[in-house]
Amino acid sequence: MTLNTLSWWRNGEEDESKSSASSSLMAVLASVLAVSIVFYLFRRTKNGARLLPPGPRGLPLLGSLPFLGSDLHVSFAELARTYGPVMSLRLGAKLCIVLSSPETVKEALRDQDAIFANHDGPVVALVQTYGGKDMTWAPYGPQWRMLRKVTMRQLLSPATIDGLSVMRQGEIWRMVEEIRGKAGQPVNLRELVSAATFNVTMVMLWGASLAHKGEERDALGREFGKAVEDMVDLLGAPNISDFYPALAWLDLQGLVRRMRRFLLLADRIFNSVIEERLMMMESCREGDPAAAMDKKNRDFLQVMLDLVQNPDPQAPMTMDNTKGLLQDLVAGGTDTTSTTVEWAMAELLNDPERMKTTQAEIAAVVGEGNAVEEVHLPRLRYLDTVVRETLRLHPVLPLLVPRRPSTTCTVAGYRIPEGTKVFVNVWAIHRDPQVWENASEFKPERFLHEAGTVDYSGNTFRYLPFGTGRRICPGISLAERMVMFILASLLHSADWTLPAGVAPDLNEKFGLVMRKEKALVAVPNPR
Numbered sequence: 001m002t003l004n005t006l007s008w009w010r011n012g013e014e015d016e017s018k019s020s021a022s023s024s025l026m027a028v029l030a031s032v033l034a035v036s037i038v039f040y041l042f043r044r045t046k047n048g049a050r051l052l053p054p055g056p057r058g059l060p061l062l063g064s065l066p067f068l069g070s071d072l073h074v075s076f077a078e079l080a081r082t083y084g085p086v087m088s089l090r091l092g093a094k095l096c097i098v099l100s101s102p103e104t105v106k107e108a109l110r111d112q113d114a115i116f117a118n119h120d121g122p123v124v125a126l127v128q129t130y131g132g133k134d135m136t137w138a139p140y141g142p143q144w145r146m147l148r149k150v151t152m153r154q155l156l157s158p159a160t161i162d163g164l165s166v167m168r169q170g171e172i173w174r175m176v177e178e179i180r181g182k183a184g185q186p187v188n189l190r191e192l193v194s195a196a197t198f199n200v201t202m203v204m205l206w207g208a209s210l211a212h213k214g215e216e217r218d219a220l221g222r223e224f225g226k227a228v229e230d231m232v233d234l235l236g237a238p239n240i241s242d243f244y245p246a247l248a249w250l251d252l253q254g255l256v257r258r259m260r261r262f263l264l265l266a267d268r269i270f271n272s273v274i275e276e277r278l279m280m281m282e283s284c285r286e287g288d289p290a291a292a293m294d295k296k297n298r299d300f301l302q303v304m305l306d307l308v309q310n311p312d313p314q315a316p317m318t319m320d321n322t323k324g325l326l327q328d329l330v331a332g333g334t335d336t337t338s339t340t341v342e343w344a345m346a347e348l349l350n351d352p353e354r355m356k357t358t359q360a361e362i363a364a365v366v367g368e369g370n371a372v373e374e375v376h377l378p379r380l381r382y383l384d385t386v387v388r389e390t391l392r393l394h395p396v397l398p399l400l401v402p403r404r405p406s407t408t409c410t411v412a413g414y415r416i417p418e419g420t421k422v423f424v425n426v427w428a429i430h431r432d433p434q435v436w437e438n439a440s441e442f443k444p445e446r447f448l449h450e451a452g453t454v455d456y457s458g459n460t461f462r463y464l465p466f467g468t469g470r471r472i473c474p475g476i477s478l479a480e481r482m483v484m485f486i487l488a489s490l491l492h493s494a495d496w497t498l499p500a501g502v503a504p505d506l507n508e509k510f511g512l513v514m515r516k517e518k519a520l521v522a523v524p525n526p527r
């Protein structure tokens with residue numbers, strides 16, 4: 001093209017004066033080109049990084065989109081073998097970076113934590129959260145800080161979590177009853193566990209409003225639980241609007257429309273529980289002692305509404321923030337927890353010896369015939385390693401929540417431009433044979449030997465099931481407790497086997513939350 005352009009200039013040369021004008025113009029063009037090159041090189045040198053990270057070239061307009069399989073984490077891991085632990089590629093119009101080693105993640109998310117503190121949310125996330133009024137999708141800034149502080153201090157603090165243990169226990173014991181009633185029959189463990197997790201989350205969120213509602217509350221749980229699962233799938237669905245932001249207004253796949261339908265349902269439920277609670281609070285103020293809520297056992301909703309009504313001047317909380325946080329806690333707390341339990345059960349069903357070891361420990365700590373209680377959990381050390389190993393092989397968010405650097409920066413000597421979408425391939429790091437011995441094997445014992453060196457804190461960059469840095473999951477201690485409690489209760493209530501003729505399978509299905517491809521079905525045999 002350059003040659004053609006130049007020949008176009010030459011074709012126009014008719015006499016000497018024109019030729020000299022043309023020479024001057026060529027000189028000007030050459031100077032502009034030279035200055036641009038120097039400026040370009042200088043910009044790259046100033047950032048300390050000369051180039052974008054290596055990566056596949058891709059096609060014009062489409063980038064690498066046509067070449068990626070449906071399991072994005074696996075495609076990224078395969079490409080990283082060729083291009084290295086910092087890789088760049090285009091997905092449609094979007095420049096993306098993939099980090100796939102403990103060193104590069106540490107350099108980005110710890111050493112440059114503030115730059116990488118924005119999540120890069122999909123278009124549908126803003127619809128789901130009243131325009132980003134929640135914590136997960138809020139940009140890193142004052143609103144996020146306020147919501148994070150409130151959540152850590154008031155909702156997910158050890159005191160609040162302890163205060164709600166009786167409520168959790170009640171729900172899990174109901175699940176155990178259901179299992180006993182189905183002895184010898186195949187049970188869909190995904191449905192059972194996600195219903196139980198959802199009920200536990202609901203009682204923690206607005207338990208006081210559910211205390212007397214029996215069947216009505218179970219029906220609500222089923223309807224809302226299924227809707228939340230679909231909503232989480234929508235958050236992870238590939239969306240043309242995310243790859244080509246200029247086309248977002250067309251909503252070509254109708255994903256925004258689907259998210260709006262979910263929001264209508266969520267809003268109806270949130271508004272009705274909030275209105276009911278506000279009426280309760282009003283009666284309480286008017287002196288009706290039956291309406292007063294035990295201060296110690298306040299559920300999450302009560303804590304949030306108290307904050308809306310008596311705002312902390314440094315952290316003013318609005319009704320939209322309340323509903324946004326409810327969305328975060330429902331989405332963040334249910335699917336992640338039940339998916340982890342399902343993977344752990346799938347691994348143990350695949351490994352009967354380790355299933356026996358786990359059950360023997362639970363029986364020794366809890367006692368045959370007794371119900372599991374949360375006080376038993378700290379003594380279940382082997383079960384703890386089973387959970388850690390499950391989260392290593394099956395990190396529920398295999399690419400974490402993508403980040404968006406707020407300024408151009410450098411990782412491993414490469415330039416990471418502001419505004420790119422940065423994926424952290426935790427799945428690949430957790431299965432990297434250079435990082436883990438016998439990386440693809442399920443060996444919980446490795447965590448007995450690694451005790452104290454590998455934890456959930458996000459400071460061990462080869463193990464990041466809850467992420468790292470400022471955006472690390474705020475629900476770690478609740479998640480740990482719920483996963484352990486549900487698993488211990490399942491394993492103590494029955495001897496589980498796969499249905500006759502069914503082979504163990506551990507196939508994954510990629511999504512924001514990575515589930516088993518097929519729901520796990522198993523038979524609870526009386527012990």
Ligand code: HEM
Binds near residue numbers: 340474
């Ligand atoms: C096994 C269960 C869970 C796993 C594996 C998990 C994992 C994660 C991960 C990987 C992130 C992203 C971190 C990052 O970007 O670095 C995250 C964020 C988050 N999680 Fe969890 N999580 C679990 C349970 C929970 C629970 C029980 C809650 C609350 C009830 C919760 C609430 C959140 C919230 C609100 C965020 C967004 C934080 C922010 O943007 O600042 N999660 N979680």
